Amino acid sequence: MLAERIGVLARELLPNGRKDGAEWRCGSLAGEKGQSFAVHLNGSRAGVWADFSSGERGDALDLVAAVLFAGDRREAMKWAVSWLGLGDGAAPTFRAPERRQVAPDRGREDLDQEAQRKRASARKLWHDTPSGIAGTPVEAYLAGRGIILRELGRAPGALRFNRSVWCAEVQRPLPAMIAAICGPSGKLVAVHRTWLGETPGGSWVKADLQNAKKVLGSFxxxxxxxxxxxxxxxxxxxxxxxxxxxxxxxxxxxxxxxxxxxxxxxxxxxxxxxxxxxxxxxxxxxxxxxxxxxxxxxxxxxxxxxxxxxxxxxxxxxxxxxxxxxxxxxxxxxxxxxxxxxxxxx
Structure with missing residues (x-):
């Protein structure tokens, strides 16, 4: 139902965006002007969105969760029921929770602080993840894709395996392949996460998620x-x-x-x-x-x-x-x- 009204929803959640063909575009989930973030407005993909700078993706409910509730889908569901007028029969008027108002001249500073927070989280995840993927589900997952790293003689140091990485989509940690994304100086600026799952037959594959791959940090x-x-x-x-x-x-x-x-x-x-x-x-x-x-x-x-x-x-x-x-x-x-x-x- 959110997807059916995505044109109204996108404009209210991201008022600084603009319509570009069949999409509503802005800079990011923060809602600033730009082109890196897009929401489909019609067709079979109505409500589907992507932040091309961070790799985050989702549906209309995910959009509410990301913009208003720091990714909490449970709170987003409560809000959506009210917004759609399904709870007590009230008219579906826009009633967003209060958000801290940022003065125009402080908007960039807040965005920079958010970027720094994500970068710090990415570095912590990387350093908390053991190095090496030999004998891990990452090696098995890649082998299942025809990528036999042992033929190279060594595994890339940019890949690691973490058995417990938080996944907002299912609200619990899952095993994941972690990849280091480095900037021009060689320092880690973000990490790429590919959540993995084990089949009944014991093979390791990409987890059965709507978005099994996401980036943490700006890259x-x-x-x-x-x-x-x-x-x-x-x-x-x-x-x-x-x-x-x-x-x-x-x-x-x-x-x-x-x-x-x-x-x-x-x-x-x-x-x-x-x-x-x-x-x-x-x-x-x-x-x-x-x-x-x-x-x-x-x-x-x-x-x-x-x-x-x-x-x-x-x-x-x-x-x-x-x-x-x-x-x-x-x-x-x-x-x-x-x-x-x-x-x-x-």
Whole structure:
């Protein structure tokens, strides 16, 4: 029912946003002006939203929880029942809980403090998570995706396994793969979480959640440094001649690393962040390992932006895209066709 009235709801929760086609857009869940946050206003995805800067996603109820109740869906449900006029028959008028009013000249300061809080939480989660993934569910999950890290001789240090990471969607901790997202200086700025679940047969897969992957912290310009390639040097001291592959997702990037271990491989985490990834001047040869999002205009524009950005920096840029429609390089590694079935020999 919230989704049916998402046009009204989005405007009331995020009044500083603006309508952009079939979406309501603003800067983030904080509601400031911008483009990084989008809510679908109609169609089968009405109410579905995404914050492309943080990786957070959800439905209409999640939006209420995130904006008004710090992610508490129970409180969001109570509020929604009242707002929809379902509780006592009252008219569905907007009755938001009181929120601290921020003076215009202090808005940026508050946003900066929130960013610092999330970064501190991300660093704590990373440092509280044991290093190494050998023999853990993370190794088993990746192997189930066809990514056999032992073929590389070592596992990426940017990945860890934590058996108990809080998941707001189910209101309890779950096992998760944790990935370090580092900024240009090499310092950790955010973490990527992939919640995992064990099947009855004992296999480890992505948890059965609406959003099994989320980022904690702001990561614009950062990336997950997954593989150093032939030189073995850290990104900050990468030598000239290193070929660098940038992929969107972690599994896609790892698939490239397994297939082409001579290349340096980075995950941009999101397609919108790909053009912002900061690279040292020594890296002149760049390959964008794109997903084949055929017909997705936004994806096409984001790819073009990344290609133009790196080319403008004087680098040689190439685009590598799988022939599998709506597929990625992990699908190629696993030998799948457009239907997700093993490819037939020609």
């Amino acid at each position: 614009a310009g950062g990336c997950v440094r997954l593989w150093r390639g032939a030189s073995g040097k850290a990104l900050g001291v990468a030598p000239e001649g290193d070929v660098t592959v940038i992929a969107e997702g972690i599994e896609t990037a790892l698939s490239v690393a397994v297939a082409c271990p001579e290349f340096r491989v980075l995950s941009a985490v999101s397609l919108s962040n790909m053009a912002a990834v900061a690279l040292p001047d020594t890296l002149k040869d760049i390959i964008i390992a794109a997903d084949n999002d055929s017909g997705n205009e936004k994806a096409r524009r984001a790819l073009e932006a990344a290609l133009k950005k790196f080319a403008s920096q004087g680098r040689t840029v190439r685009l590598a895209m799988p022939e599998i429609v709506h597929g990625d390089w992990n699908d190629v590694l696993r030998g799948k066709d457009t239907d997700g079935k093993p490819e037939r020999p020609v």
